[in-house]
Amino acid sequence: MNLFDLSLQLSGFPLKKAKSVLNRIQNPNEADFKSYIEDAKSKIVSYHIKHNAFYKELVGSINPSHWNSIPIMTKKDLQQPLQNRLSNGFSTKNVYVNKTSGSSGDPFVFAKDKFCHAMTWAIIQDRFGWLNLDFNNSKQARFYGIPLDKKGYYKERLKDIFSNRFRFSVFDLSDMAFENHLKKFKSTKFDYINGYTSPIVQFAKFLERKNLVLSTVCPSLKVCVVTSEMLFEDDKRLMETWFGIPLINEYGASELDLIAFQNPMNQWQVTSETLFVEILDEKNQVLPYGEEGRVVITSLYNKAHPFIRYDIGDIGVLSKQSTPKKPILKQLIGRTNDVAILPSGKKAAGLTFYYITKSIIEDDGKVKEFIIEQHKLDTFKISYVSSEKLTSEKMIAISLEMERYLEKGLNIEFEQQTQLHRSKSGKLRQFSSLINN
Structure with missing residues (x-):
């Protein structure tokens, strides 16, 4: 039937x-x-x-x-x-x-x-x-x-x-x-x-x-x-x-x-x-x-x-x-609203940050998933779910790669979480800018 x-x-x-x-x-x-x-x-x-x-x-x-x-x-x-x-x-x-x-x-x-x-x-x-x-x-x-x-x-x-x-x-x-x-x-x-x-x-x-x-x-x-x-x-x-x-x-x-x-x-x-x-x-x-x-x-x-x-x-x-x-x-x-504006005025697609970070952060399989948020022109926060805290070496590597691909002087913050926030429908936004572009 x-x-x-x-x-x-x-x-x-x-x-x-x-x-x-x-x-x-x-x-x-x-x-x-x-x-x-x-x-x-x-x-x-x-x-x-x-x-x-x-x-x-x-x-x-x-x-x-x-x-x-x-x-x-x-x-x-x-x-x-x-x-x-x-x-x-x-x-x-x-x-x-x-x-x-x-x-x-x-x-x-x-x-x-x-x-x-x-x-x-x-x-x-x-x-x-x-x-x-x-x-x-x-x-x-x-x-x-x-x-x-x-x-x-x-x-x-x-x-x-x-x-x-x-x-x-x-x-x-x-x-x-x-x-x-x-x-x-x-x-x-x-x-x-x-x-x-x-x-x-x-x-x-x-x-x-x-x-x-x-x-x-x-x-x-x-x-x-x-x-x-x-x-x-x-x-x-x-x-x-x-x-x-x-x-x-x-x-x-x-x-x-x-x-x-x-x-x-x-x-x-x-x-x-x-x-x-x-x-x-x-x-x-x-x-x-x-x-x-x-x-x-x-x-x-x-x-x-x-x-x-x-x-x-x-x-x-x-x-x-x-x-x-x-x-x-x-x-x-x-x-279109996932675009980062950097201190110099340069624009970058938010997924640029995600691609850069993804290549480093997931290579050992400990990090399950992560998101990136822009809180200020020069400040980005990476929230991640992992069995262990990121090592200082990985944090430095991510920061250096972001500077290499984008520009110097960026502040990258890291926060380990037990669960990432999803919308009511269950979707996950990989990158979001929280400033008024």
């Missing part, structure tokens, strides 16, 4: 219709697909100008056919009551309502009309189909957060039952918790792992310490799909080695859709069927394929709530091999 599909249909999300529409969208050739995109962009802007007072006030008098003149939306624009942002004919009772994780620092509540949400699931099922996975029949080992209040907790657990998945907590990453995870893998025929990158990396490190390949105790496993957090190449190799299965990287945003998914050619293919993705410079000018800039996305099907030229807060690059029908995300560099 297709419990997953049935649960969506019973909740009012027209999945059958969405799958049919998606199939029609995917059929046209490149030239016809480009026409489809232009038509869809014009229709969604015109709809919200006519039916959404919030959007009309936000953009003023614009011509939908002059795409580059349409203002950019930011998360701060959306930090007001949801009811103020809904289109005519929609209320919180007839839409899908959720909230962003807050990992970007700008959380807000959002809505999708039910057909738009059904299209999201049609896309997800289509992409997982590339891996020969079926949401109705394939058993998922899920590493995600879960609400801690009683109502939210049991609601998610019920959804897990209908979705044929078992959820592992990402809030307890102790060896004792991982031992219990391992028992579950031994007794359950999981088809795939799916969830946040950082806790899955920690589970792989646990297996490395035990010198145990997961697929030897759970031979039904086919693949691992990670999402929501940065994936580093050495972490990918670690997981593939100790899980004994291929690793797939996805990129998504709850308020939008599945943005990009690793295809069978090992490319990060952008979801062009339901989204229009642009890369913009600091002056909001569209950059050509191959150049780095801000990721700005338009949701082509959400009539309940506008996400039009919406700055998601990430920095990325579209490959030069991209086409309108098959855009390829060459690189996702990080978040």
